[in-house]
Amino acid sequence: MKKADILIIGSGIAGLFFAIKMAKKRPDLFIAIMTKEKVQNSNTQMAQGGIAVVTDHIEDSFEQHIQDTIQSGGGFCDEEIVRMVINQAPERLKELIDIGVSFDKDKSGTWNLGLEGGHSQHRILHHKDISGEEIGKKLIETINQLSNITLFENHLVIDINTKKNKGNPSCTGAFYCDKVNSQIKYIQAKTIVLSTGGCGQLFKNTTNPEIATGDGIAIASRAGALIKDIQYIQFHPTALYEGDKNPFFLVSEAVRGFGAHIINEDKKRFIFKHDTRGELATRDIVSQAISEEMETSGKQHVYLDCRHLDFEEFYTHFPFITNYCQTIGLNPKTDLIPIVPVAHYQCGGINVNKNSETNIKNLYAIGECSRTGLHGKNRLASNSLLEALVFAHQASNHIENSIDDVSFSSKKIMADFSEPLINLYSDNFVELKKELQALMTVLYANKEVDFRKILDKMESMKMKTVSLLFEKQKITTQLVEFTNMLTVAKIVVESNMQQFFEKSPSY
Numbered sequence: 001m002k003k004a005d006i007l008i009i010g011s012g013i014a015g016l017f018f019a020i021k022m023a024k025k026r027p028d029l030f031i032a033i034m035t036k037e038k039v040q041n042s043n044t045q046m047a048q049g050g051i052a053v054v055t056d057h058i059e060d061s062f063e064q065h066i067q068d069t070i071q072s073g074g075g076f077c078d079e080e081i082v083r084m085v086i087n088q089a090p091e092r093l094k095e096l097i098d099i100g101v102s103f104d105k106d107k108s109g110t111w112n113l114g115l116e117g118g119h120s121q122h123r124i125l126h127h128k129d130i131s132g133e134e135i136g137k138k139l140i141e142t143i144n145q146l147s148n149i150t151l152f153e154n155h156l157v158i159d160i161n162t163k164k165n166k167g168n169p170s171c172t173g174a175f176y177c178d179k180v181n182s183q184i185k186y187i188q189a190k191t192i193v194l195s196t197g198g199c200g201q202l203f204k205n206t207t208n209p210e211i212a213t214g215d216g217i218a219i220a221s222r223a224g225a226l227i228k229d230i231q232y233i234q235f236h237p238t239a240l241y242e243g244d245k246n247p248f249f250l251v252s253e254a255v256r257g258f259g260a261h262i263i264n265e266d267k268k269r270f271i272f273k274h275d276t277r278g279e280l281a282t283r284d285i286v287s288q289a290i291s292e293e294m295e296t297s298g299k300q301h302v303y304l305d306c307r308h309l310d311f312e313e314f315y316t317h318f319p320f321i322t323n324y325c326q327t328i329g330l331n332p333k334t335d336l337i338p339i340v341p342v343a344h345y346q347c348g349g350i351n352v353n354k355n356s357e358t359n360i361k362n363l364y365a366i367g368e369c370s371r372t373g374l375h376g377k378n379r380l381a382s383n384s385l386l387e388a389l390v391f392a393h394q395a396s397n398h399i400e401n402s403i404d405d406v407s408f409s410s411k412k413i414m415a416d417f418s419e420p421l422i423n424l425y426s427d428n429f430v431e432l433k434k435e436l437q438a439l440m441t442v443l444y445a446n447k448e449v450d451f452r453k454i455l456d457k458m459e460s461m462k463m464k465t466v467s468l469l470f471e472k473q474k475i476t477t478q479l480v481e482f483t484n485m486l487t488v489a490k491i492v493v494e495s496n497m498q499q500f501f502e503k504s505p506s507y
């Protein structure tokens with residue numbers, strides 16, 4: 001049985017940045033990171049636009065970034081949290097730069113700041129259009145140099161274990177599947193940090209990679225953690241339309257910030273009918289406008305028009321997007337790019353306070369799996385990477401001061417299974433997953449929704465899943481992920497239902 005002072009679940013920006021901060025503060029602690037695939041498989045690696053930070057204090061100010069965030073969140077942000085995150089941003093940015101992350105500069109040596117929807121100023125630091133890849137690479141390099149961090153790839157965490165502590169549960173360890181040896185094992189931990197990312201795979205049309213199955217939300221809710229605002233799923237307006245694709249390739253919002261237009265079948269711009277900011281309105285508004293236009297035209301997409309832009313400059317900022325378009329025969333200089341809104345980001349999640357603590361003792365959540373109060377109903381572009389950095393910092397400060405009062409739990413726990421219990425692949429879940437994704441798509445299709453019918457269908461999928469388990473007598477990674485997807489989907493439906501009937505959407 002393994003033991004770690006701190007177990008981090010997930011290897012995106014939140015988990016990795018937290019690990020680095022914690023390892024530097026407390027070299028005496030043993031820190032384990034478990035991640036269910038290769039370390040690079042995360043939403044983080046796919047981030048294009050960059051990080052929103054106020055660096056120009058002449059044109060811009062913290063207050064403007066704060067107001068933009070609050071406006072984007074539609075009145076549902078926690079202002080104290082918004083202020084904390086935005087005021088802290090420059091310090092966290094400096095820490096990224098100190099470990100070698102490079103952001104683009106102009107010829108004059110000042111930051112080349114991007115503009116994105118909902119931002120009143122240029123304030124997005126970026127590394128061309130592969131900001132996430134650059135950040136991920138430097139974080140992983142740093143992790144590899146820190147001797148008190150051990151990274152376990154292909155370790156799928158199944159559930160956390162809790163014990164009752166004078167009525168208040170506290171977490172004591174986690175069950176995981178070691179995919180290399182096909183075994184289920186247990187790790188004891190004094191503190192667990194969930195940084196498992198989002199749940200975009202609940203939808204057929206999404207920018208999120210296959211790992212985004214909402215595992216952390218499911219694990220936390222099974223353990224009794226509070227899940228909040230999960231009905232606020234953000235749809236990104238400009239995913240490249242390629243028919244039946246999963247995930248969809250994203251065309252960054254920064255492309256609109258650079259001056260691209262959104263046009264309809266008649267080659268006319270139409271977003272101004274919905275918002276005076278036009279293409280630079282927030283994602284919820286632009287996505288809604290596009291959906292309505294598609295409904296009217298009966299077409300599967302609208303277009304992004306970049307043909308009027310300076311192509312040389314465009315290519316310097318967006319080489320990745322340009323090259324991808326070219327692989328499917330589209331040249332942004334001469335061709336219209338078909339685009340469609342798709343599921344992109346989970347604004348809610350595991351409820352945490354300003355120190356990233358959940359309501360379960362010694363269980364923290366950071367990054368996209370958490371609900372901090374920063375985003376409200378609709379996240380402002382490029383505030384997500386920033387949120388992950390700030391809450392990783394907050395958690396590291398809190399744990400540094402509290403972990404010495406925590407001891408390993410002596411409670412007897414189920415022994416590790418030495419027999420292989422896991423089949424690595426089962427195609428039984430391919431159809432079930434498609435069925436679930438179709439249901440979730442209906443839920444967000446702006447039509448009248450029969451919540452009861454959706455929940456009944458989910459219940460019958462659950463029964464099928466259980467019977468598959470009994471039939472095969474083996475747990476598969478697909479079974480674990482699909483069960484998590486079903487759990488999260490049900491919470492999302494119920495939160496929508498509660499909101500519909502104007503009850504408080506919290507668990």
Ligand SMILES: Cc1cc2nc3c(=O)[nH]c(=O)nc-3n(C[C@H](O)[C@H](O)[C@H](O)COP(=O)(O)OP(=O)(O)OC[C@H]3O[C@@H](n4cnc5c(N)ncnc54)[C@H](O)[C@@H]3O)c2cc1C
Pocket residue numbers: 009010011012013014015034035036037039041042043044045046047048049050051052131132155156157158195196197198207208209211215216250344345366367368369381382383384385386388
């Ligand atoms: C295409 C795209 C572009 C984006 N661009 C931007 C941008 O420009 N700016 C911005 O601010 N945001 C952007 N976002 C959002 C942002 O990238 C994510 O919100 C952020 O990276 C989430 O980081 P994270 O560390 O919380 O999770 P992730 O980066 O998703 O990492 C989650 C990790 O948890 C692991 N994991 C999950 N479940 C388990 C389990 N059961 N056991 C073990 N490991 C598990 C995964 O394998 C993964 O390593 C973008 C998102 C996408 C998809």
